[in-house]
Amino acid sequence: MTVRSGDTMSGIATRTGLWPLSAWRVPSGNLNLIYPGNIVTYRGKAIAVSGSTAMGSRVHVVKSGETLSGIFGANGWQHVAQLDNLANPNLIYPGQRLRY
Known part of the structure; x- marks a missing residue:
């Protein structure tokens, strides 16, 4: 890669x-x-x-205790917040599906 x-x-x-x-x-x-x-x-x-794993085509299901920066790193969480139209990127929920 x-x-x-x-x-x-x-x-x-x-x-x-x-x-x-x-x-x-x-x-x-x-x-x-x-x-x-x-x-x-x-x-x-x-x-x-492959192209099928381009940004926005994969999904992560949030687990209890996770944060955007913990899941996607210091350089990736902002893109995911924008891609998923998160009004408050500090507020995600277990079971929430995030595209990346």
Whole structure:
């Protein structure tokens, strides 16, 4: 998978549904040090993200105790709030379906 501007490894793991983070490999060897254009792999395999997983076509069901930034990362929550027309991004509910 190619890292996009604003990506974090937790955001990529959330977007792809591939956990744990420790199974990811990045060129720097440090999961906290990625750059746009880097190719990251999961368990040694390249991950292809098809057009069907473009922003807005996947859904996350909120669990108790979750926050937007916890789910989508510091750089992704604002886009999700806008995409889902959330009047108050600090107020989400268990069972709520969020497109991303």
